[in-house]
Amino acid sequence: MTATERPRRPVPARARKPLYVAVAVIAVVLGAAHVLAWQATEVSPGALVDGWRGMARFLGEALPPDLDWDEVVQPGLEACLTTLAIGLLGTTLSVPGALVLAVLGTRGRHPVVYQLSRSVMSFLRAVPDVVFALVFVTAVGLGPFAGVLALVCHNVGVMGKLWSEAVDEIDSGPADALRVSGAGAVQVLANAVLPAVVPSLVGLLLYRFDVNVRSSLVLGLVGAGGVEFLINQSIQLFEFDQMATYILMVLVLVVAVDLLSAAVRRRLSD
Amino acid sequence: MTTSLDSGLSVRGLRKSYGGRTVLAGVDFAVAAGELVVLLGTNGSGKSTALRCVIGLTEPDGGEITLRGKSLKGLSGTELARSRRTAAMVFQQIHLVRRRSALDNVCAGGLAGLPLSRSLAPALFPRELREHAMACLDRVGLADRAHDRAGRLSGGQQQRVAVARALCQGAKVLLADEPVSALDPAAATQVMALLAELAHRDGLAVAAVLHQPELARRHADRVLGLLGGEIRLSCRGTTLSDSDIEALYAPDRVEEA
Structure with a gap:
């Protein structure tokens, strides 16, 4: 049978015409936004091409990395541990606050409670962690502790929002089934909602741990310590080969955290 | 008969409408302890809504629900919850924590x-x-x-x-909302046989919404047919005839939602 012999039927007209006008308007608006953004950020490919020598010199100075054990590698490893510790505590200590806000910020709560919880989370998200760090530096002084406090504040807002959305997305069936059996609200939460959301909550927690470890780059700027603090220092001293070593260490650290979280999430998924 | 009805479920004048569309227009039925009653009807005929009203997942507009001889009318809070606890529900989507x-x-x-x-x-x-x-x-x-x-x-x-x-x-009262719709025929038969056994051997009052008249014929003690928010058919499972089924599912009566 050749293609021409295949049965054919006319396609009936669609009741609703596609919104050509709307699509065109959206395309024009998006295009205009990109032009404005191009101008606002002073994008200039010519400058990039002309300045390639500067980049090459900078990279040339960074390579090969300085692998001096006493001067660079050992302090770098110690700083990596500090970075990891800041990320770990910044994540773990934000769990209780995030959990409370997430539960209060799910759909179906009293509107006032819902809005209040959403507002608190928005506020914590809107304030950058580096601002929290500056605030806490004035209280506890420069150092990793201020970094931990800053991460906790910011992370409560972000993780609370991510968690409440994860809770909103689950199937409400098992919860309904327990509710009609006479179980109380907390019992339903503990026995139907939590078991269903724990995998995604833990996945998001690990994702935030990953982000928080990397966030100490900015926190290093306000003296929160860690390997990123050393990166800033080496840049200021024009020791770009040391900087390269530290960046490699951060790379290994971030990849290790990512592998760990991927492995845990795989185990958790059903 | 009244004593066994007291230990089962009875529904009087149950009414429910959604935004002007009447789903239940005064439904009366009873399920005695020890019997399996099957509710048949087209999609949207109100059979699931009736069960959901009994268990409390849907708030009825009117009517009286009596569980094991105790009317739910006028009850509220913990007292209502305690009375309702004598009824349980199983769902088409099963709703277990996987x-x-x-x-x-x-x-x-x-x-x-x-x-x-x-x-x-x-x-x-x-x-x-x-x-x-x-x-x-x-x-x-x-x-x-x-x-x-x-x-x-x-x-x-x-x-x-x-x-x-x-x-x-x-x-003591078991409600089943399309319990076998997602199951293969063998599993469906097994679940229906279990429900019938729970009624006959353990003395539960079992009400099941089904979409398979064949299963109703085989397992139900009584069959109730809902059409347009009212009970239009009531017969023994074994006497359910093809013309009964045709009348319930007549294509011209079906209103697709």
Whole structure:
């Protein structure tokens, strides 16, 4: 049978015409936004091409990395541990606050409670962690502790929002089934909602741990310590080969955290 | 007859409408302890809504629901919840917690009787509850799968776990909303046979919404047919005729929502 012999039927007209006008308007608006953004950020490919020598010199100075054990590698490893510790505590200590806000910020709560919880989370998200760090530096002084406090504040807002959305997305069936059996609200939460959301909550927690470890780059700027603090220092001293070593260490650290979280999430998924 | 009705379910003048569309226009029916009643009808005929009103998932506009001789009218708060607890429901979508074991899911049926401190995690459930749940699992023939994750069981097995959860709740009135619609024919027959046995041997009052007239014929003691929000058919399961079924599902009567 050749293609021409295949049965054919006319396609009936669609009741609703596609919104050509709307699509065109959206395309024009998006295009205009990109032009404005191009101008606002002073994008200039010519400058990039002309300045390639500067980049090459900078990279040339960074390579090969300085692998001096006493001067660079050992302090770098110690700083990596500090970075990891800041990320770990910044994540773990934000769990209780995030959990409370997430539960209060799910759909179906009293509107006032819902809005209040959403507002608190928005506020914590809107304030950058580096601002929290500056605030806490004035209280506890420069150092990793201020970094931990800053991460906790910011992370409560972000993780609370991510968690409440994860809770909103689950199937409400098992919860309904327990509710009609006479179980109380907390019992339903503990026995139907939590078991269903724990995998995604833990996945998001690990994702935030990953982000928080990397966030100490900015926190290093306000003296929160860690390997990123050393990166800033080496840049200021024009020791770009040391900087390269530290960046490699951060790379290994971030990849290790990512592998760990991927492995845990795989185990958790059903 | 009245004594057995007292220990079952009776519904009088149940009314419900959604935004002007009447789903239940004064429905009366009763399910006695020891019988399996099947509700048939097209999609949107109100059979599921009737069960959801009984269990409290939907608020009826009017009518009276009586469970084991006790009217729910005028009750509220904990008293209403306590009276409702004598009824349990199993669902088409089964609604088990897939990550938990079959046994833990069955235990969850008994949460209402537990203090909060013993109910927050399966590890805290009292031994008495776990052993009762084990007996309920045994009743549905799944004692050997107690520690399997619910999500790993077949559809039919999952629905039997859901029935065991209802038993663990101590329910005397069992409502089943399309319990076999998602199951293959063999599993469907098995679940319906279980529901019939729970009525006949254990004395439960069982009301099941079905879409398969054949299963109703084979397992139901009585069949009720809903059409346009009213009961239009009431007969013994064995006497359900083809013309009865045709009248209920007549294509010109079907209003697609």
